[in-house]
Amino acid sequence: MSEHDEKRAEEQGDPREERQQGRVESGNRLRKELPQEVSASVPAAQDAPKTDPKPEPETDPRTDPEPEPEADPEPRLTGRQRLVQGLWPPRVSRAQLIVAVLLFGLGFGLAVQVASNSDSDSALRGARQEDLVRILDELDDRTQRLEDEKQGLEKQRDELENSSDQAEEARKQTIEKERQLGILAGTVAAQGPGITMTIEDTKGTVEADMLLDAIQELRAAGAEAIQVNGVRVVAGTYLTDSGKGVSVDGNKINAPYRFKVIGKPQDLEPALNIPGGVVQTLEKEQATVTIERSTKIVVDALRAAKRPDYARSSSQ
Amino acid sequence: MIAVLGLVVGVVAGLLVRPEVPAVVEPYLPIAVVAALDAVFGGLRAMLDGIFDDKVFVVSFLSNVVVAALIVFLGDKLGVGAQLSTGVVVVLGIRIFSNAAAIRRHVFRA
Numbered sequence: 184m185s186e187h188d189e190k191r192a193e194e195q196g197d198p199r200e201e202r203q204q205g206r207v208e209s210g211n212r213l214r215k216e217l218p219q220e221v222s223a224s225v226p227a228a229q230d231a232p233k234t235d236p237k238p239e240p241e242t243d244p245r246t247d248p249e250p251e252p253e254a255d256p257e258p259r260l261t262g263r264q265r266l267v268q269g270l271w272p273p274r275v276s277r278a279q280l281i282v283a284v285l286l287f288g289l290g291f292g293l294a295v296q297v298a299s300n301s302d303s304d305s306a307l308r309g310a311r312q313e314d315l316v317r318i319l320d321e322l323d324d325r326t327q328r329l330e331d332e333k334q335g336l337e338k339q340r341d342e343l344e345n346s347s348d349q350a351e352e353a354r355k356q357t358i359e360k361e362r363q364l365g366i367l368a369g370t371v372a373a374q375g376p377g378i379t380m381t382i383e384d385t386k387g388t389v390e391a392d393m394l395l396d397a398i399q400e401l402r403a404a405g406a407e408a409i410q411v412n413g414v415r416v417v418a419g420t421y422l423t424d425s426g427k428g429v430s431v432d433g434n435k436i437n438a439p440y441r442f443k444v445i446g447k448p449q450d451l452e453p454a455l456n457i458p459g460g461v462v463q464t465l466e467k468e469q470a471t472v473t474i475e476r477s478t479k480i481v482v483d484a485l486r487a488a489k490r491p492d493y494a495r496s497s498s499q
Numbered sequence: 500m501i502a503v504l505g506l507v508v509g510v511v512a513g514l515l516v517r518p519e520v521p522a523v524v525e526p527y528l529p530i531a532v533v534a535a536l537d538a539v540f541g542g543l544r545a546m547l548d549g550i551f552d553d554k555v556f557v558v559s560f561l562s563n564v565v566v567a568a569l570i571v572f573l574g575d576k577l578g579v580g581a582q583l584s585t586g587v588v589v590v591l592g593i594r595i596f597s598n599a600a601a602i603r604r605h606v607f608r609a
Contacts, residue, residue, distance in 0.1 A: 262605025266606065279501040279502055286509060286539065290505070290511075292513070292532045294510045295520060296528050311580050
């Protein structure tokens with residue numbers, strides 16, 4: 184458009200130039216009116232017409248054209264006045280209509296472009312090929328990095344899961360072992376198939392060694408948990424005679440002696456009944472022995488766990 | 500006045516209609532809009548200067564748009580589309596600024 188401006192300016196002259204010229208002309212007029220008085224101003228006034236066709240470029244770089252005197256009568260109007268005139272009142276002229284059509288196109292394109300640009304999802308639509316390639320490369324790199332990170336994290340997760348699985352397994356085994364050992368040590372109650380042996384001792388002839396024999400026999404037959412009259416029999420159990428009764432680990436018990444034994448009943452009962460065994464020995468002493476098999480024997484007498492003073496586990 | 504109305508109506512229509520921009524035109528639309536803006540500023544300045552001519556305006560408007568799109572098209576074909584369109588925008592921006600300065604001098608006398 185500025186070419187157009189310049190051309191038009193060449194043809195019709197710039198109003199600023201017009202004004203400049205007017206000023207200069209007034210200076211000339213002044214000179215004509217007062218020729219003798221202001222001699223000092225004469226050289227300046229004489230310079231002015233010379234510079235007239237070539238306006239100083241630093242004040243207005245766009246106005247290279249020389250102004251022409253036969254400009255239309257409009258130069259009296261300032262740009263502002265012209266603007267107001269163009270805006271109001273509205274006039275329907277060919278120029279206005281054509282410009283309106285073009286500006287409609289501009290506004291339309293502007294709005295469309297702004298709208299399509301502000302759609303976030305279509306931000307890539309206006310991008311050119313090399314930009315798209317670059318964006319794609321960046322995305323690939325990022326994907327690769329994230330993939331690597333994901334793999335690392337997955338590996339870590341697997342390791343943690345494995346170790347926690349192992350820890351869980353170890354914990355389970357420990358609990359299981361604790362139970363087993365607790366049954367042996369008498370610190371936990373136990374239940375299972377087994378037998379109940381009751382020794383009636385009306386004559387008071389049963390002694391501690393006979394009960395010990397019975398316990399040994401039961402153990403040999405695979406008894407896993409034994410209690411006598413509410414006293415748990417464990418590895419360190421000792422029996423002593425005590426007056427009419429028997430003392431087990433210092434707990435005095437009296438007849439009838441009721442043994443609750445967990446183990447395989449088919450093994451335990453014959454072991455007691457073998458010829459010359461526990462039952463025969465006791466019956467020789469006039470005691471009566473009754474043995475009952477049961478599918479559920481509860482051994483619930485407990486014994487406090489005792490920490491050994493000197494013995495330490497040598498494993499580990 | 501009618502011209503300003505045309506601009507306003509165009510913006511409103513563009514916002515309301517929201518047409519799909521064809522993919523072929525897509526890269527050239529922004530440049531074309533900037534070129535048209537340059538033409539409009541030039542026209543406004545010419546009007547303030549009192550030398551406005553509708554024929555010249557139409558021709559310069561259309562040729563600005565076409566040439567700008569053509570430069571970008573050529574740049575895309577040559578593989579320097581991004582740089583060339585940047586250059587076009589810079590040049591048009593400079594022109595818009597100088598035109599705006601002239602308009603400002605007219606309107607504000609400063």
